[in-house]
Amino acid sequence: MLETIEGLIGVPAPLLFGQLLLGLINGAFYAMLSLGLAVIFGLLNIINFTHGAQFMMGAFVAWMLLAWAGLGYWWAMLLSPLIVGFSGIILEKVFISRLYKLDHLYGLLLTLGLGLIIEGVFRNEFGSSGLPYRIPAELSGAWDLGFMFMPIYRGWVVVAALFFCIATWLIIEKTRLGAYLRAATERAELVQAFGINVPRMITLTYGAGVALAAVAGVLAAPIYSVNPQMGSNLIIVVFAVVVIGGMGSILGSIVTGFGLGIVEGLTKVFWPEASATVIFVIMAIVLLARPAGLFGKA
């Protein structure tokens, strides 16, 4: 069967599957980050430019927990989102909450500034070169799948990202809390009139969106080296993903994120030079055909 695949597409099968897996992993990060952006945008009406910096913070907190407190990967998985999410709550309370009555633009500029500050502080503290973070012992090694070797950790990233995405989707679509959230996204004043503390819900939503970015950061730490720029390089692609998917639907951002990751991986196999730009080209095509995005409401 492998020979048939190779015969059909003219590319060695391990290369194809290897890039597909890498694409899936990138897609996992796109999905988690664009999901967080969409949730925050839905309720707060701001585009969180700090998202990339918070993704980076998630990875750095994992590194610090290991280097300074001796707490391993699984503790980081639990504590890093809590710590970074809490820092997000403080940012929302102190800065962002002052801007809800103003033009969206100011929210964007404020979060851009906050992102610059965070990135600059980390660069001063840790330098620009990356810090290594080891794959936990339970997840190291690789499985022989017959057609390729799959590093266990990479498989774990895809599974974990899917789990967090689906869990977020279930919370928003199927729980009472999620119902409040969806209602407040549509008509915040009306929900407040029913006696629900909307400002607190906004704060917690921001914290949760940020925590999701931090989870992605912890997942990314053993794959990419932990460095201050890791978020800003990713976040611009994530913005393009958000434009392609449209921020109207939670499931839409998950599907778009994974799908574009795979497309990017395939492009690396067939036309490597275009792999850095393919997502932006898709964005242009989507804008021409469906300006509201694949899953967006016009």
Add this chain to the structure above:
Amino acid sequence: MSSETTITAIPTGVVGKQSPGIWGFNGSQLIALVLMLVALGVAPFLLYPVFVMKLLCFALFACAFNLLIGYVGLMSFGHAAFFGMGGYVAGHAAKVWGLTPELSIIAGGLVGAGMGVAFGWLAIRRQGIYFAMITMALAQMVYFFCVQAPFTGGEDGIQAIPRGKLFGFISMDSDMAMYWLVAVVFVIGFVGVHRVIHSPFGQVMKAIRENEPRTTSLGYRTDDYKLVAFILSCGLAGVAGAVKTLVFGIATLTDVHFSMSGEVVLMTLVGGLGTIFGPLIGAGVVVGMQNYLAELGAWVTVIQGGIFVACVLAFRRGIVGEIGNLFKVKL
């Protein structure tokens, strides 16, 4: 076209009172303009001319950006693409094709405007923050293109670009000669932007900023106006990038990188969105800060971020806007 008569249907205060003056400059603006021209005349004797030229290039870039954000309300997060590409094209034209500086600058401007046609056509399909994200993503595409394309020289950039001879016979090799060229280009761009803003076209731009649906209901094709404003802004950004390349003799990836798009936003915000002199003052603050605080390294990024936050939270009018507010004049 009955645009002047139609626009009066919008209540005064929305579009702003039209005051008589020269090329749309009112009294206080004329005084400020004369002060600016005097400062331009003495600056190269008091400060290092290359520093002033750098400042003027960024001021022109910020003027171009301000035309969009300040007067049409369009937030472009990808202006580095036009600035940087204008620089690359001018550099290539001057070095490889051997064009004279004025032709290289025009080439840079034309390429900026041409890219503006394509990007604007795509981006104005969406509004608000989507517009910002789309321009940002398209600019990132240009960045990756510049990393790979053969003519940009990748990580090295285009180096040792000759300044050449203006009109084929005036050598630009001395910094003072180059300075006067930069100053003249800046003044033309600056006055040109002002002229556009105070034309009937500019009035429609401002109407779009204040209330787009209403402008549409008055019978204006707002998308066409937005696109033309976008192209003008991109062309001017290309000119600014071209001039900067000729001044320094080098075109690199720094000028197409996203952080450059962020910096021009910062300059305009610090100076004052929608003020005429704001971009110049803002460019002075940001470029001056980079120059004099360079030894602080990454702390400059932190300070820039802090200024963003402070501007958004505490003084959204910017420096020039606050001064104008203090003396009750429009600057």
